[in-house]
Amino acid sequence: MIDFGFARGDVIVVTGAASGIGRSIALRAAEVGLSVAAWDINAAGVQDTVETIGGAVPAMALVADVDDQGAVQDALARSSELGPLRHLANVAGPPASAPLPYDDTIRMSLGSMRRVTTAWLDRGVPPGASLVNMASIAGNLVGTAPDWYSSAKAGIVGFTRHLAANRSGEVRANAVGPGMTDTPRLAGYAASPRGHQSLSRIPLKRMATPDDIGWPTLFLLSPLASYVNGAYLVVDGGWMVSQ
Numbered sequence: 001m002i003d004f005g006f007a008r009g010d011v012i013v014v015t016g017a018a019s020g021i022g023r024s025i026a027l028r029a030a031e032v033g034l035s036v037a038a039w040d041i042n043a044a045g046v047q048d049t050v051e052t053i054g055g056a057v058p059a060m061a062l063v064a065d066v067d068d069q070g071a072v073q074d075a076l077a078r079s080s081e082l083g084p085l086r087h088l089a090n091v092a093g094p095p096a097s098a099p100l101p102y103d104d105t106i107r108m109s110l111g112s113m114r115r116v117t118t119a120w121l122d123r124g125v126p127p128g129a130s131l132v133n134m135a136s137i138a139g140n141l142v143g144t145a146p147d148w149y150s151s152a153k154a155g156i157v158g159f160t161r162h163l164a165a166n167r168s169g170e171v172r173a174n175a176v177g178p179g180m181t182d183t184p185r186l187a188g189y190a191a192s193p194r195g196h197q198s199l200s201r202i203p204l205k206r207m208a209t210p211d212d213i214g215w216p217t218l219f220l221l222s223p224l225a226s227y228v229n230g231a232y233l234v235v236d237g238g239w240m241v242s243q
Contacts, residue, residue, distance in 0.1 A: 010083065027214075036050070096149040130174075177232055
């Protein structure tokens, strides 16, 4: 087992754990000894994540809509049955392709991360608490379409820095900015003409795997990164620095 210094029995809450990056974080968290409270609106998907974890560590699948305050509170209460909720990975959010009004999608993405984080902190967190909010190179390094996606992802980094500056007595907060990542949301993209063009501009010549994002996330959450606070870690294979 890789030793990231996590205390055995501590719990990580992972939102968006049914697939992609969230699923990777949940699975790898179990590998490093954390108990896992896996949240998602996809009941079958999040249950599969927990079944894949197996019995190596305590794990719980919870169907939770992070856009619903009551659902968030209920999921936190259930999650706490596993033990102290010391770590949080905020991953859930609508895909960039979601054909929804701007205000709704900002609430569902940026607003939901604030909702989960605030509810978690307000319950009281144990010493050494840490969180990672999943942002993106969109909005922070490039201006992509749709407008709400870039706006929300930039806002997530701003919210993270607010937490680092103003609530560091409770939690150590950082953000991760993935580049192009091979998740179900981008299924088939690499084989498309636009995908080929994008891949040709990435020095590593490939998309990230979910684990390429999951492992750095766990490092930031871990005691090994105990003096990293308010950072925005770009994980994009060198895509942006090569432009």
